Amino acid sequence: MSAKLQAKLGDDRYEFDGLQTAHNHDFMVDERFKSAYRRGVKAAGNDYQWYWRVHIGLWAAATAIKLCGDFVECGVNRGFLSSAIMQQHDWDTTQRTFYLLDTFQGIDVKYLNEHEIEGGVLERNQIEINRGFYTQNLKEVEDNFAEWKNIKFVVGSIPQTLQKITSKQIAFLHIDLNCTEPEVAALDYLWPKLVCGAVVLLDDYAYFGYQPQKDGLDAWAVSRNIAIASLPTGQGLIIKT
Template identity: 50%
Template sequence: MVTAVGISKQWPVKFRLMWAALRTGYAIPRTFLPDVYSDDALICFNNDAFRDDPAFRRAYARGVQSIGGEDFYHWEWRFHIGLWAAISASKLDGDFVECGVSHGFLSSAIMQHLDWDRLGKCFYLLDTFGGMDPRFVTDAEEDEGALAKSQAALDFGIYANSVESVRKNFAEWKNVRIVAGTVPETLDQVESKSVAYLHIDMNCSPPEVAALRFFWPRLTPGAFVLLDDYGQRGRDQQRLGMDAVARELGVPICTLPTGQGLLMKPAV
């Protein structure tokens, strides 16, 4: 079984070479322009001073711990957005929910940063911990290779394939509930009637749409909803699905250059 420990060392040689080429591609702009941010599908000339903040570094390090101590994600700016949304949501009434947890990179970092058990909130973490369920993959997504990509991510350890390893990652906190299974079938296991933070990252449109529809009535006014893949190229089905729900709800989705989408429950 592949675990989060030493994942990249277990990758096949071909995959390692492809990954090295990708990392080199990001490193080239930084070589000639040291102040530029170049990672995770984002090249940005603006200030990224948040990366030097000690509290941010500690939180990011906790996320890296969840994947075995080696940062093969390089998600700093995307992580920054997620951490900001969680910090803001922590000041609202309501629990936290993440649909699509994998190893728990972002969610465990959030809990470390917020001194989680002190808040009196519960963090619900929903995932199959076994990749995509084919029953909920659209024909268009299957044609685009979603199932094959999911299986490869499981094989290479990029996706968590063991709920036990994820439970171990979150063992230091009491106010957390890990729900293993497929969304939408597990949604009714979230007992909270008030949600301040919702992170959706299932790489597949039908369960993501189902999660947003399910939790919208439970969202606290001002609550934050973060869509991990909304603006990423090749994720058109997820974007279109969320756009349709957003139109029904009468709320706009903000597309972020990190590839995420962000929306808030109106305060009135």
């Protein structure tokens, strides 16, 4: 743990990733959390200080692991959250499959709507590719996950690749595509496969700068009479009932 992080913990304040609070955040000194988080950092090659977002993701996975069904991540990139989850749950002992979907080419820009283009998503996508945040090295990602057997990579653009998810039951769904149309398509396609109690985590639902995604997901939720919880981490959360 860095001296800077230790100092912030000592001050009883949390100030990371757009979230500032004086409320309890002692999950950050929990050994299981720290171990899983380190595995995520190893996968990403960087610590983006996503502590509370990862905490929520690990909670979601721990809730879903008690249910029958596979896990799905739409927008795996380098595998920060999925690696942390698999490390924490000793994945191959769970006897379930983790589907890992991504273009491994950044956002498929043909799916951007006019509001996203006006908001600079096209330019931001290219910046993230250029600086290496969006990986284009599939082999490197595969190597990161090589310690686990029960995984399935699905390479390409959503929604075309969704039919490759052959599971009939899904307990956990993480969507982090940074683009409205494929996010809504993934949620709509996979919703019937989600078991009762399944957890859906929407990475950028309430995150600053991603209003078009929230608008699209909200419209979908209204059409289904479903409520999405907006979290101060910038995430959105759905429990299927």
